[in-house]
Amino acid sequence: MRKFWTAAVLLVAAGLSGCGYNDIQRTDEQVKSAWSEVLNQYQRRADLVPNLVNTVKGFAAQEQQVLTQVTEARSRVGSIQATPELLNDPAAFRRFQDAQAGMTSALSRLLVVAENYPQLKSDANFRDLQAQLEGTENRIAVARNRYIKSVQEYNVLIRQFPVNLTAMLFRYQVKPNFSVEDEKAIAKPPAVDFSKPAAPAAKQ
Numbered sequence: 445m446r447k448f449w450t451a452a453v454l455l456v457a458a459g460l461s462g463c464g465y466n467d468i469q470r471t472d473e474q475v476k477s478a479w480s481e482v483l484n485q486y487q488r489r490a491d492l493v494p495n496l497v498n499t500v501k502g503f504a505a506q507e508q509q510v511l512t513q514v515t516e517a518r519s520r521v522g523s524i525q526a527t528p529e530l531l532n533d534p535a536a537f538r539r540f541q542d543a544q545a546g547m548t549s550a551l552s553r554l555l556v557v558a559e560n561y562p563q564l565k566s567d568a569n570f571r572d573l574q575a576q577l578e579g580t581e582n583r584i585a586v587a588r589n590r591y592i593k594s595v596q597e598y599n600v601l602i603r604q605f606p607v608n609l610t611a612m613l614f615r616y617q618v619k620p621n622f623s624v625e626d627e628k629a630i631a632k633p634p635a636v637d638f639s640k641p642a643a644p645a646a647k648q
Contacts (some may be wrong), residue, residue: 448574468616472497475619476528478591481571483526485584492580493518497574499565503564508549510557517543517550537620551577590624595621602614 451595497511520543530536555574558564565571599618602611 464601464604465608465610465614467601468607468611468614471594471601472616474594475591475598478587478594479531480518481587482584483578484585484590487520487576489547489551489580489584490521492573492577493547496551496554496570496577499567499570499573500558501565502568504557504561506600507557510554514547514550514554517547521547531619532617534620541622548581569606592622595619605641623633 461603493514497514501511524530524536524543525542526540530540555577558570558574599621601607602616602618
C-alpha cells in the first residue's frame, strides 16, 4: 500500500510539473517579490515628505496650497492598504496607482515652487532631501519596471495552454499591471535644475 501511495504522489507531482504548476508558482513568487520592492521604494519616498514639507515651510510658508497638496497626497497614499491581495483586485490596484501618481505630481509642483526661493535652494538640508527624492524616484522607476516585466511573464504563462487549465483549477488569475501609456514620462523623476537663475518671488 505504501508503494502505491508513493507511486501516486510521484505521478501527481509529475503531472503538476508537466502542466505548468511549478512555473506558475515560480512566476507568482517573482511578482510578489517585485511588488514588495515597489512598495519599499514608495514607502521610502513617503518617509521623505514630512521633512521636505517642513523644510520648504521654513522658507516659503506662504506656499500653503502646494504644501497642503503634498501633505494630502501623502495621506491618500497612506490610506491604501497595499496588501498582497491588492494584486488580485484591479480596482484597488488602480486606486493605488492613482494615489502614487498624485504623490508624484504634488512633489513635482513643490520642487517647481522652490525655484522662486533662492535661500531655500541653497539650504543644505533641502538640497540633501531633493537629492534623496530624486534617487528614490529612480529606484521607483527600476522597481516598477521589474514588476511590469514579472507580471507580463506571469500573465502570459497562465493564458497559455495547457497551463491555463492548471491556472483555472487552482484559481490563479491575471494580475493587474501599471499602465504603460507613457512609461518613460511616468518613470522620469521630478527634478529641478539648480544651475538656472531663480525667478523672482512674487511680492506679498
